[in-house]
Structures are given as C-alpha cells and as structure tokens.
Amino acid sequence: MPSRNISKSVVKRLPIYLRILDQLIRRGVEMISSKELSNESGFTAEQIRKDLAYFGAFGTRGAGYNTVFLREKLLKIIGLDSITDTIVIGSGNLGTALTRYNLTKNPYVNVVAVFDENPELIGKKIDSLEVMPIEKAPGIIKKYDIKVCLITVPANAAQVVADLVVKHGVKAILNFAPAKLSVPEGVHVHNADLTIELQSLIYYSSAEEERLERLDKEAKDNKSRSSKSFSYD
C-alpha cells in the first residue's frame, strides 16, 4: 500500500528517474532493473526500489520495470501528465535565460508570461513573449490558473513579489533571489540560490584540511596570548 507523507529527498529524485527513463525509451530499451537504474543515476538500487514503492508496485519480480509504463506512472506522480503553465517574474539576465531555456528545452513546462517592475524593460521581447508590467501578474495568474512561479528579481524585491503571487493563488515558488522568503503554510519554496551553491563548492575546491588546520592554529595562538588557561593537545 502506498503511504503518504513522502519526504522531500524522495520527491527530488523522481524527476531524475523520469529523465533516465526518457533517455532509455529514446534508445529503445523496454525493460530496466533497479540495478541498471542505479548505474544510470548513481543512487543505490535499494533506494530506487524503495522510492518507487512509496507510490505503488510498478515492477515485475524477476524482470524489472517496463520503461514506458514506469515513465507514465512517474509523470502522474510528479504531476507532469499535463503541461504546467508558469510565469517568470524578473526579466534580467537570469530571468531571460530561464524563459528561453524553458520555452525550448522543457517539454513539461510552459512559460506563459514574463514580468518586470522596471519600466525600461516593459515591452522587451524574449523570443515570442513580451515583458509585462508586474501589475498585470494577478490577471495572468487568474486567467491561466498559475500555480508555479519563478522569481528572478533582486533580493530586496523578492518578498514583495512572493506575497503578491501567493495572494493570487500561486502554490509553489522557485526562488533565485538570494533571500529567505516567508510564505504561508501550504505554499512551497525551493531556493535555487546560485551564490550559495558556488560558495559551498569553493569550500571543497582547495585543501579543506590545511585551511581548517590553519584556523585551529590561529585560535590556539590567540588563546595562549590572551587567556589564563593552557590548551592541551
């Protein structure tokens, strides 16, 4: 029996399984074992089987999973069985890139409008879309029943924009602004904070060990200079 309350980590893996299935189907593969999915994805076979089992029993013992069947199940589970309309707020470099990217590359998502506050950018063309003033967002959200929104405005504007879209019915925000958004219960925010990603990567890019040892040494030096207690070890 599928049980509810699926954890975030499980949900984040589902689109990866979907992508792999898309590739396999394109290559003509009809059946795939959890072992092979493990090779393709880097997750363990046990984890893959367990993830899928939260939603049902989609495989055949002794044989594996039918790729087309599993793909269809995953589409329904994730909610990609019909195209999701979305809007982009913030038509700067990143907003423009994401709009173009989604228009071309992503078969499951459709950007229906791009908004900006800056009057200079209104009317600017991004492929076939024209940047609209932010005031028109509520109307568009209503018209297309928008539930998902991408925010690519500067940090200081992000909360105002989030409040606005949530007020008109948006349930999920992909936030690229380097700011923590407060949203009511039931609204989901994923932070795609590129600065954070990059900085945490820098942590690993140089000899971690040495850097932290240097830090320890400094601390010790300070201590023996200024404190009454000695440090052992």
Next chain:
Amino acid sequence: MPSRNISKSVVKRLPIYLRILDQLIRRGVEMISSKELSNESGFTAEQIRKDLAYFGAFGTRGAGYNTVFLREKLLKIIGLDSITDTIVIGSGNLGTALTRYNLTKNPYVNVVAVFDENPELIGKKIDSLEVMPIEKAPGIIKKYDIKVCLITVPANAAQVVADLVVKHGVKAILNFAPAKLSVPEGVHVHNADLTIELQSLIYYSSAEEERLERLDKEAKDNKSRSSKSFSYD
C-alpha cells in the same frame, strides 16, 4: 576541538550564515545570538551553534557572536578570504547570465574567462569578456590556477567538458547541464539542475493527496480487472 569530516549539509549552510552576517554588519549590528540568527535564517539556534562548533568556539557565552569576527572566521572556513577565480564553459543564455551575474553581484568570485565550442559564438562580448574557443581552456586554467568551474553546455557535451577541465586541475564543478557527471575521487560536483528543481516543485503545486489517490485507484481497477487475486482494503 574542531573535528574534521564536515557533512555536506553543514557546508551548504555556511554561506547562508555568511550572507546574514553581511547584512547585519551593513545594518550596524555588532553582536548576534544564535536565537536571532535562527530568526534570520530559518534554521534552529541549536543547529547553528552546532554547525559553528565544528570549526571552533567563536561566540561569547552570555553575549552571542561578534558579527565582524564571525564573518571573518566564516570567510576563512569556506575559503572566501581571497577572491576565487573561475571560468564558465558554455556561453548560451544561462552561461551569459551567470557570467554577468557573477561579474556584478558576487564579491568573492571572479569569472576570468568564458568558453564555447560553437565557432559562431567565439569573440562574442559578455560585458568585458570575450568568448574564447574551448581549446584555450587548458591554458587559462593553468595561468590562473583555476580550481572551480561552471559548466553550462548541453547535456551531451557536459561529460567531455568535465573530463577536460578535471584533467587540467579543476577540483570543483558547478554543473548546470541535465546530466550526471563522472569525475575522479577528490573532485566535487554540485548539480544545479533547474529542470529537476522545477519538476520536483510541480509535485507540490497541485493537490498531492488527490493525485496520489487517483493513482491508487487506477492501480486497484487494473488489478481487479486482470488479476486472479482480490485486493482487500
């Protein structure tokens, strides 16, 4: 005593603490308690204290943390105490946006070059940088001792690019391509896969409960139609 083997989840939170400290210092705040940092960040005060304690004792009991002091410690811990030079490979919409973004917004990181395979894009100007042919990457990596690299090429080119930069000494890759990269031990990859983020967000954007129940119902219907066994409950 600071212990080694810091987990990824801890490291990902450090840049967030850093950003909050930057804001606090700009506002003139001199001391901050873990409780207040909790309010600003959304993490619990216990977690913040524990995270920091992995690296040393930076606070003052009864008083909290000195913002300037803690910021400086964090810079050293993360490795941001000197500017990190980086390169961007792939000068499409996303690569261009990230290059501009980093050039302007990020004080700790500097994009020194942008590369592309496509001959048509070579020579294109992104602010003050000229897109260079990918063949020049090894020379630039050596010249600037590049350890961190952003990959924004199409999925099918990502692995080749990764192999190339790793071969010449890159230790950390921020990968925007929707592809799993294989890298040798000691090289770190962070995937910033916007499609995955967006799709997993869509999971939460519509009534999860209902969707999954519909799925269950389908499964049950199929079973009672085609199988020999009945399903109870």
Next chain:
DNA sequence: TAGATTGTTAATCGATTAACAATC
C-alpha cells in the same frame, strides 16, 4: 523448476533536536 529481481521489513547510519553544564 531455477534464476532473477521486486517489494518490504529490519538494521544501521547520520543528522537534527533537546538538554544542560560551562562561563561570560
């Protein structure tokens, strides 16, 4: 039937939270 691989339960591991002594 023998071989393979799922679905699921139990064991382990790791990360978060709670509690509190240390100490400013």
Next chain:
DNA sequence: TAGATTGTTAATCGATTAACAATC
C-alpha cells in the same frame, strides 16, 4: 551574583542500506 547564551553531550528522529521472502 543573577541572567543570558554558548559549546557539547545525549536522545531522537529520519533517511539510507541490508537482508530476504515473495513471485514473476
């Protein structure tokens, strides 16, 4: 000294891994 808040140890929680019976 009393009040506040850290640093750290112990308890809890959740997620991953291992094991194996079910079954194609």
